[in-house]
Every structure is written in structure tokens, then in C-alpha cells.
Amino acid sequence: MGRTAVTLEINAQSCAFDLDNRTTLLDALREHLGLTGTKKGCDHGQCGACTVLVDGMRMNSCLLLAVALDGAQIITVEGLSSDAALHPVQQAFIDHDAFQCGYCTPGQICSAIGAITEAASGWPSAVTPQERPLGPVPLTAPEIRERMSGNLCRCGAYVNIVNAVTEAAEAVGEAAR
Amino acid sequence: MTTMEHTLGASIARLESRAKVTGTARYAAEYVTDDALYAWPVPAGIARGEITAVHTEAAMTDPAVVVVLTHQNAPRLHPVEDRTLTLLQSSHIAHRGQYIALAVATSLEAARSAAGAVLVQYKADHHDVVLAEDHPGLYMPEEIDGLWPGTREHGDFDTVYATAEIRTDAVYTTPPMHNHPMEPHAATALWDGDALTVYDSNQGSVTVQHTLAQLFGIDAGQVRVVSEHVGGGFGSKGTARPHVVLAAMAARVVGRPVKLAVPRNHMPAVVGHRAPTIQRIRIGAGRDGCIQALAHEVVTCTSMVGRFVEAAALPSRVMYIAPNSRTAHRVTRLDIPAPSWMRAPGECPGMFALESAIDELAYVCGIDPVELRIRNDPQVEPDSGLPFSSRHLTECLREGARRFGWHERDPSPGTRYEGRLLIGSGVAASMYPVVILPSRAEVRADPDGHYWVRVNATDIGTGARTVLAQIAADALTAPLGYVHISIGSTDLPEAPLAGGSSGTASWGWAVHNACVRLRGLIEHSGGSVPAGGLSVSADTTEDVKSGQEYARCAFGAQFAEVQVDTDTAEVRLRRLTGVFAAGRILNARTARSQFIGGMTMGLSMALMEGSTMDPEFGDYAERDFASYHVAVCADVPAIEAHWIDEEDPHLNPMHSKGIGEIGIVGTAAAVANAVHHATGVRVRTLPIRPDTLLPHFA
Numbered sequence: 001m002g003r004t005a006v007t008l009e010i011n012a013q014s015c016a017f018d019l020d021n022r023t024t025l026l027d028a029l030r031e032h033l034g035l036t037g038t039k040k041g042c043d044h045g046q047c048g049a050c051t052v053l054v055d056g057m058r059m060n061s062c063l064l065l066a067v068a069l070d071g072a073q074i075i076t077v078e079g080l081s082s083d084a085a086l087h088p089v090q091q092a093f094i095d096h097d098a099f100q101c102g103y104c105t106p107g108q109i110c111s112a113i114g115a116i117t118e119a120a121s122g123w124p125s126a127v128t129p130q131e132r133p134l135g136p137v138p139l140t141a142p143e144i145r146e147r148m149s150g151n152l153c154r155c156g157a158y159v160n161i162v163n164a165v166t167e168a169a170e171a172v173g174e175a176a177r
Numbered sequence: 178m179t180t181m182e183h184t185l186g187a188s189i190a191r192l193e194s195r196a197k198v199t200g201t202a203r204y205a206a207e208y209v210t211d212d213a214l215y216a217w218p219v220p221a222g223i224a225r226g227e228i229t230a231v232h233t234e235a236a237m238t239d240p241a242v243v244v245v246l247t248h249q250n251a252p253r254l255h256p257v258e259d260r261t262l263t264l265l266q267s268s269h270i271a272h273r274g275q276y277i278a279l280a281v282a283t284s285l286e287a288a289r290s291a292a293g294a295v296l297v298q299y300k301a302d303h304h305d306v307v308l309a310e311d312h313p314g315l316y317m318p319e320e321i322d323g324l325w326p327g328t329r330e331h332g333d334f335d336t337v338y339a340t341a342e343i344r345t346d347a348v349y350t351t352p353p354m355h356n357h358p359m360e361p362h363a364a365t366a367l368w369d370g371d372a373l374t375v376y377d378s379n380q381g382s383v384t385v386q387h388t389l390a391q392l393f394g395i396d397a398g399q400v401r402v403v404s405e406h407v408g409g410g411f412g413s414k415g416t417a418r419p420h421v422v423l424a425a426m427a428a429r430v431v432g433r434p435v436k437l438a439v440p441r442n443h444m445p446a447v448v449g450h451r452a453p454t455i456q457r458i459r460i461g462a463g464r465d466g467c468i469q470a471l472a473h474e475v476v477t478c479t480s481m482v483g484r485f486v487e488a489a490a491l492p493s494r495v496m497y498i499a500p501n502s503r504t505a506h507r508v509t510r511l512d513i514p515a516p517s518w519m520r521a522p523g524e525c526p527g528m529f530a531l532e533s534a535i536d537e538l539a540y541v542c543g544i545d546p547v548e549l550r551i552r553n554d555p556q557v558e559p560d561s562g563l564p565f566s567s568r569h570l571t572e573c574l575r576e577g578a579r580r581f582g583w584h585e586r587d588p589s590p591g592t593r594y595e596g597r598l599l600i601g602s603g604v605a606a607s608m609y610p611v612v613i614l615p616s617r618a619e620v621r622a623d624p625d626g627h628y629w630v631r632v633n634a635t636d637i638g639t640g641a642r643t644v645l646a647q648i649a650a651d652a653l654t655a656p657l658g659y660v661h662i663s664i665g666s667t668d669l670p671e672a673p674l675a676g677g678s679s680g681t682a683s684w685g686w687a688v689h690n691a692c693v694r695l696r697g698l699i700e701h702s703g704g705s706v707p708a709g710g711l712s713v714s715a716d717t718t719e720d721v722k723s724g725q726e727y728a729r730c731a732f733g734a735q736f737a738e739v740q741v742d743t744d745t746a747e748v749r750l751r752r753l754t755g756v757f758a759a760g761r762i763l764n765a766r767t768a769r770s771q772f773i774g775g776m777t778m779g780l781s782m783a784l785m786e787g788s789t790m791d792p793e794f795g796d797y798a799e800r801d802f803a804s805y806h807v808a809v810c811a812d813v814p815a816i817e818a819h820w821i822d823e824e825d826p827h828l829n830p831m832h833s834k835g836i837g838e839i840g841i842v843g844t845a846a847a848v849a850n851a852v853h854h855a856t857g858v859r860v861r862t863l864p865i866r867p868d869t870l871l872p873h874f875a
Binding site: 001020022023027030031034035036037038039040041042043044046047049076077078080081086090091093094095097099100101102103104105106109144145146148149150151152153154155156157158159160161162 | 191193197202239284286290360407411637774777778809811815
């Protein structure tokens with residue numbers, strides 16, 4: 001099978017690979033780099049467990065071929081916190097018990113960070129009112145529910161996830177001000 | 178020092194929280210093994226018949242492929258009771274999707290590609306895969322899941338029903354449902370001589386250990402199973418599943434570690450599922466709503482390779498006064514994947530039917546459905562005649578009604594419009610029995626004040642680590658931070674599975690006993706721990722026999738409000754309130770999450786979940802999350818879970834009942850009853866999707 005040399009910047013570290021062209025970003029992370037925080041739930045872009053940030057945007061890493069991402073900056077759950085401090089979204093997930101088995105959690109957290117960024121950038125969702133002032137979209141509970149619906153949680157932690165993202169969005173917003 | 182108020186019952190954050198939010202918690206397929214190979218299974222393409230030829234030449238052309246195992250070259254396994262585990266042993270195919278070959282390669286991509294290149298020829302026999310009420314193969318099983326009798330009769334149902342003032346008679350159906358834990362079943366297997374280590378995703382590693390030992394003809398002591406973090410199970414990881422057998426088999430053949438994660442779209446066929454049910458419920462009552470006769474008759478199916486029978490009539494043996502009753506099951510064996518446990522097997526589909534039927538009775542009698550349930554609340558368990566160790570269903574109904582604002586409700590169906598939406602509310606009861614299994618545990622005290630608790634419990638997302646540490650801290654009267662807990666490995670003292678909502682009571686009892694005895698030892702030695710430390714073991718085999726003179730169950734009540742779009746017939750949940758009586762709640766934070774999680778899965782069952790048996794191919798048509806819909810964040814509005822303080826001394830030293838499953842029991846009926854209240858349409862078939870309701874709005 002064909003192979004390609006590719007360099008990805010993962011959690012601020014440059015990583016050079018020689019990869020089978022069929023390798024997804026998800027499998028590159030898990031099987032080649034040992035970054036198993038990013039989870040494989042369905043391998044078909046249907047569950048969101050593999051969500052990572054690619055150049056700041058949340059994406060399903062199971063749907064991306066690694067060789068197509070040469071030069072991209074990728075942040076995984078392992079790259080969100082330093083030893084000292086958790087990312088506000090990670091802390092909010094703990095404070096609100098926003099997970100049970102934990103398998104969807106890294107994807108939920110990366111997705112929440114992406115959603116907070118998107119809303120702050122003024123991106124509308126399906127529930128955003130059509131008539132609204134330009135600028136950031138307030139992350140109300142219905143906005144969070146809509147924007148987080150690409151991330152399945154079978155333990156049923158959605159109620160707590162919404163509370164966690166609400167609190168984290170405020171914390172991230174304050175930090176940005 | 179009274180740590181009771183501070184530790185047991187407190188809202189303690191999960192001990193593994195940080196590991197789970199930073200991605201360092203390791204699941205079965207994530208252990209670093211430099212030279213590991215990857216395995217990808219090949220599912221059978223027919224529902225019944227024989228393999229006549231397997232061609233692996235094309236699969237083997239890629240040098241990355243190490244071996245393709247088939248029934249012709251796989252190692253021989255010793256027989257075990259679960260016939261779904263004797264894999265690659267014969268050419269016979271018992272259901273479509275059964276694993277019939279395994280490609281092993283140096284990369285995941287090569288293994289997957291090779292599995293797809295295996296060419297199998299079959300001689301297909303006629304298959305029989307569709308459950309019907311009049312299926313000729315139906316028989317009355319002596320035993321159903323849980324080893325309960327299949328049929329129970331009390332009094333004279335036929336005569337009393339025939340002469341009752343009020344009679345209801347309806348059939349309720351539930352579709353096949355799939356557990357779909359977020360972590361697919363996975364294992365990493367490695368052999369060292371005749372010693373096997375597997376990192377496996379399961380709900381109880383002891384059973385997996387013994388099953389693997391039996392299959393490979395080795396001593397159980399040579400099998401080590403590690404299950405440190407498990408990404409959900411909901412029953413589907415309760416025993417060994419095919420993945421761990423195949424991983425171990427392949428590792429033995431290639432002499433290297435092998436990883437196998439089940440592809441999501443294989444799961445419906447190989448990890449078990451909730452069997453479909455057809456349930457007829459007949460109730461004979463007085464005009465006062467008091468039940469005189471109750472028949473709950475279940476028709477369901479099982480596979481050719483298993484004996485699992487969904488015990489859906491069980492709730493009718495527990496819930497309401499019924500002096501004349503019949504609870505019976507009939508089952509037929511079909512050429513389908515083996516059904517098994519899914520969260521509250523029996524109770525969950527059974528209570529959809531019973532709690533819908535009770536709602537129908539309340540409407541016919543013109544009695545509020547909360548009040549009707551209270552009128553039929555028994556003093557002793559109807560089937561066994563045993564007194565309840567505690568039963569606070571009435572209190573749950575009253576408290577739930579108060580919190581929900583039930584009494585402001587106009588009972589007439591189909592009358593509340595908000596624009597094009599119809600609004601309605603419904604109630605249903607919840608119930609789940611108390612199960613406690615024997616367990617062992619050890620605790621060691623160090624002179625520096627630290628305690629080390631060891632028990633082979635499994636945390637599938639319940640918070641087992643945390644609650645066991647709380648139980649230990651409480652029994653030791655020690656600060657939680659000084660208690661260290663090890664779970665999730667067969668290296669630890671033997672303990673039962675995380676299933677039947679039995680985990681905390683079973684493991685916790687052993688931990689409690691060990692800790693109480695250790696505290697006694699320390700006090701006996703003047704309050705200090707000698708330099709070498711002190712250790713105590715406990716085994717609750719005898720202890721758990723107590724309390725059998727009572728019927729022991731947790732109860733609850735759920736109240737749902739829905740809106741139904743009269744143009745699209747889409748049902749949306751607006752709010753859901755549950756109140757439970759489940760003994761003492763040991764960790765308020767994780768308990769609330771578990772109740773809400775169960776209710777969320779119940780909502781999902783009510784409105785979304787269900788798969789279809791394809792009669793042509795003999796397989797479930799919905800095998801991935803694009804077609805098998807589960808509730809997503811946008812489907813889940815305000816869900817509240819509350820509990821009443823229930824003191825029950827007949828359970829275990831913690832006075833707790835299991836809470837892992839009761840949350841899903843009754844939710845679907847509460848939603849269906851709310852749909853009736855909103856629209857006047859009684860839906861007796863799940864899930865309640867737009868295509869079910871739309872014809873009624875024409």
C-alpha cells in the first residue's frame with residue numbers, strides 16, 4: 001500500500017510520520033503516537049468521541065486522512081492542560097459530573113471548546129434566531145444542546161454536560177475579556 | 178469522629194475524574210504494546226447454513242498480513258456453556274454476523290483490508306428470523322432470565338376477569354434494542370508461555386477469566402484480566418464476548434500481543450441485544466380501580482445458540498395487588514444473534530407494558546393514575562407473599578406529583594394546544610429488585626495512616642471506585658484522602674460483576690466488613706499500626722444469605738411532559754421528573770447522575786430506539802448510529818432526579834439498594850402516557866416516532 005511522509009503539529013510538537021495512506025488522523029494519534037485520549041466510538045463520524053481541534057476547528061478525527069493534514073496544527077485532549085491547571089472546560093466537566101464511563105468525554109470536551117469558539121465568532125446554529133445583532137451568539141442552554149448534539153453520550157450525562165459547558169463558556173468568555 | 182455525614186452520602190467527585198478529562202484513563206485497546214498486531218473479524222454473510230469454502234489467498238497478498246484464522250486453521254477450543262464463544266470451531270453458521278474468520282496484521286488498515294478480502298462460500302439453509310405472536314416454535318420456558326419460573330398463577334384469573342366490572346385487554350410491543358456502549362468491546366491479549374493476560378472491556382473480569390481458562394484448557398490462575406476503565410456496558414459486557422476469545426486465540430497463534438476492537442456496525446450481531454417482546458395485558462378491576470385479576474403474557478424470541486429469555490412479566494409479580502393473576506412467557510428460537518442483558522432486562526420492557534396498561538385502566542375508571550396506583554399498592558409482594566423490606570412507591574408518587582405540579586393537570590386527553598403543538602403529561606412507576614452477590618475484599622493499614630483497599634470491582638461509569646472509597650473511609654472512620662482503592666483486575670480479591678444493579682451492595686459489603694474488622698484490630702492494638710502494617714480480608718458468602726425473608730426492591734415514580742407537533746407528529750420531551758426510593762444514597766452526586774442517565778436512556782427508548790429484523794437477510798437493518806438513533810443532547814431538556822430518605826435495615830451494612838437500572842424502568846411508559854394525554858392517541862408500540870402518530874392526525 002502507498003505510504004506518504006507527513007508532518008503534523010500535535011499539541012505544539014512537530015511529529016513526522018511515514019504513514020500508510022489509509023491511516024486516519026484518529027488511528028495516527030492512537031496507534032502511532034500513543035495519544036489514546038482521543039477515542040474511537042464508531043469510526044464513521046457518527047458519535048463524536050474522536051473530536052479534536054484541527055487549526056482551531058473541532059473535527060471528527062476518524063473522518064480525516066492523516067496524510068491530507070500535512071502542516072496542520074492539531075490539539076487533542078492531552079494538549080488542553082498543563083500539569084498545574086486544567087482547561088476551564090475540563091474543570092467544569094469534573095465540577096458538574098458531566099461524564100460517567102468517560103469514553104465520550106475527551107470528544108465532548110474538545111467539541112465544547114470548538115463550540116464556545118464558534119459561538120464567540122458569531123457562527124449561528126440551527127436554533128439561533130434569524131433576526132439578531134451581529135457578533136457573538138450567547139450560549140444559552142438550547143444553543144449548547146444543539147451545538148453539542150454531534151457528541152453522543154450513552155451514559156446519559158447530557159444534563160450535566162449542558163451545565164458544565166454553560167459554566168465553562170462564561171469562564172472562557174471572562175478570560176477573553 | 179463521625180465521618181458518616183461527611184463521607185458516606187456526600188457529593189464526592191469521581192476519583193478518576195482527572196484521568197477521564199485529560200485522556201489518561203486507559204481503556205482495553207489502549208495499553209502500550211510495541212509489537213502488537215491488529216485483528217479484524219469477518220462476519221458471516223448468511224443467517225443459517227454451512228461454510229463450504231474459505232479463500233484467504235487474496236487477503237494474504239499484503240505482506241503486512243500475518244495470518245487469517247478460519248475454522249480450518251484456528252486452535253481448538255474446549256466447550257463452554259455460552260456457545261457464542263466457541264468461535265471458528267466449525268463450518269456451521271447459526272446467525273448472520275457470527276464471526277467466521279479473523280485477519281491479523283501489523284497495522285489496523287491492513288487487517289481491515291484483509292478481512293474484507295476473505296472470500297467465503299456458503300451453502301445457505303432457509304432461515305427463520307421474524308418473531309410473531311403465533312410463531313409455531315413458541316414454547317413455555319421453565320426458567321427465564323434471572324432463573325425465575327416462566328409461569329406463575331395465583332387464584333383464578335379467567336373466572337374473575339370474565340366477571341369483572343371493568344376489563345382492559347391490550348397488546349404492547351417493544352422492538353429489538355441495542356446496548357451500544359460508547360466504548361466498543363475491545364481486548365488486548367498477550368501470552369507468556371501458558372499464561373494469558375488480557376486487557377478487556379467487560380463488566381466483571383472474574384467470569385471472563387474463568388471462561389478463557391476453560392476455553393483454552395488452562396488453569397484460571399494462569400489467566401489475568403485487567404479492566405481498569407470500561408466505557409459503558411449496559412449489560413452487553415456482563416460476560417465474556419467473542420472479541421476477547423478471538424484476541425486471545427490470535428495472540429496464541431502469532432506469539433505476539435493482539436488488539437481487537439469490535440467495529441461499531443458488528444456490535445448488534447455479536448455482543449447481545451434486548452430481545453423484542455409482544456406483551457398482552459388483561460386487567461379486571463372494580464369501578465374503584467382496585468385490581469382483581471391481572472394477566473401479563475409475554476411472547477419473545479431467543480437464538481439458536483443461547484437460552485436467554487427476556488423476563489418481561491416479572492414486574493407484574495411485584496407491582497400491584499392482584500389476587501388472581503397469571504404471569505407467563507412464551508419464547509421461540511430463531512436464527513438470530515443471541516439476545517442478552519440490556520439495562521434492566523425484563524423490568525424495562527415489562528414496565529413499559531404494565532405501566533401503560535395501568536394508565537389505560539385509570540382512564541377507563543376515571544381515576545387519577547397516581548391515585549389508582551396508590552389504591553393498588555400492596556402490603557406484601559403479590560407473587561411471593563413476602564413482606565417488603567421497604568416499599569415507598571406511594572411516597573415517590575406523591576412527592577413526584579408535588580414537584581411536577583401534577584395536581585394542576587386537566588385529565589382530559591387531546592385538549593391543550595399551544596399553536597400547532599399539543600401538550601400532555603404522564604406518569605409511570607419504576608421498580609428494580611435488590612440483588613446482592615458474594616464478594617471478597619482486602620484492606621491494609623500502613624503505620625502512616627494510609628489504607629489500601631483491594632477488590633476486583635469494575636467501574637463501568639457508575640462511580641464504583643469513589644463509592645467504595647467512601648464506604649471504606651466511613652467504616653474506618655478515616656479521611657477519604659487516606660483511603661486508596663484498587664479495582665479492575667483479577668490480581669485483586671475475587672468479586673462479582675457490575676450487573677443487576679448489585680455492584681455497590683456486593684463489593685461494598687465486603688469492603689465494609691474488612692474495614693470494620695481492621696479498625697477493630699487497630700483499636701485492639703492500642704490505636705497504632707505496627708511497622709509491617711495490618712491486613713484484613715473479608716468474604717461475604719455467608720452474609721449475603723440474610724434478608725431473604727423479605728421481598729426487596731427499589732421503587733420510583735416518573736412524570737413526563739411532552740409536546741406533539743400536529744403537523745409533523747414529532748414528539749419532544751419537555752421535562753421529566755423522577756423520584757426514587759432506593760435505600761440510603763451513598764454518593765449524592767454520582768447517584769443523581771446515574772438516575773438521570775437511566776431516565777435519559779428511557780427517553781431514548783420511548784422516542785428513538787429500535788431496530789428492524791430484515792427478513793430477507795436475517796440481520797438487524799440498523800447497525801450504526803446513523804440508523805440506530807439514540808438520544809442526543811438536543812433531545813434531552815430538563816431531567817430531574819430526586820429521592821426520598823429511605824431507611825431499610827434488611828439490605829446490607831450501608832442500607833443501600835442498587836440504582837444503576839431503575840432510572841430506565843418506567844420512563845417509556847411515562848412518555849407514552851403523556852403522548853396519550855397530549856393527543857388522545859394510545860401508542861402501544863415503541864418507539865413513538867412520527868410515522869406511528871401521523872396517521873392519527875390525518
